[in-house]
Amino acid sequence: MKYGYMRPTIADTSCDQQLKMLEPICGQVYIEEHDSAKDRTELLALLQNLSEGDKIVVGQLFTIADSSRHLMELLELLDRKGAYLQTLKEEIDTERKREYSLSKMLNHLVEFQNEIIRERTKKGMEYARKHGKASGRPRKADENVKKAIEMYQSKKYTLKDIKEETGISKSTLYRYLEN
Incomplete structure (x- = not known):
């Protein structure tokens, strides 16, 4: 079975864009109510429900993992369960393991790290703006x-x-x- 997983991002706070991509190809979609890296209850529920041969589908790699370490832990868990991960943006499908060269995987990893940094920067700027803080270098008197x-x-x-x-x-x- 294919399971979709999504969580809000700065660019897609209501998950509408992700839902349009995942709903047609997934039997069930798990949606986090928040974008926080902590307390990912829907991801935990999804991981517990996985059976051998199941596949988690996400819009992009950043959606499911918050760091390289977190990604490795998830991939190891999926491997132990005999389940797979598919990302639509990066076109990764762990069910087709032999199709990926080292350079292609490293390229995806670098882009993944960049997405993490971009998202955290945008979150920080949004938080600062909501709390009346100016961003950028302070002006001189x-x-x-x-x-x-x-x-x-x-x-x-x-x-x-x-x-x-x-x-x-x-x-x-x-x-x-x-x-």
Whole structure:
């Protein structure tokens, strides 16, 4: 039997996109209510219900695992149960083991790691935005910039003096001077 598994992501918070991909090809779909790496009750239920020959289908590798270690643990468990994993985006199907070269698998692993980083970064930025925190490098106070420009244009101060007095670096000063 093919079982679908999905969980919310920043790009698909309601799992609608994943459901469109999995529902037509899976007999049953397990959906997590949250995107947290902890307390994955639906994944645990799915893993307990697996029988030999069953297959878990996910939209992408990042959906089922949160780290390389977690992925390896899941693959080992599936192997012990005689079950398989299929990912639609990466086109991985562990039932067809002999079709994958080492370079292809490494490429998938690198992309998997990038997806983890992207998702965690987006989550952090979304959390910060919801809590009123600005992202990016903090802006320098306008009075310090004005003072640094005046000091530079007076030609009486070195760049080192300007930085010590205002906290404005050479590159920041030049960036403001270009505008």
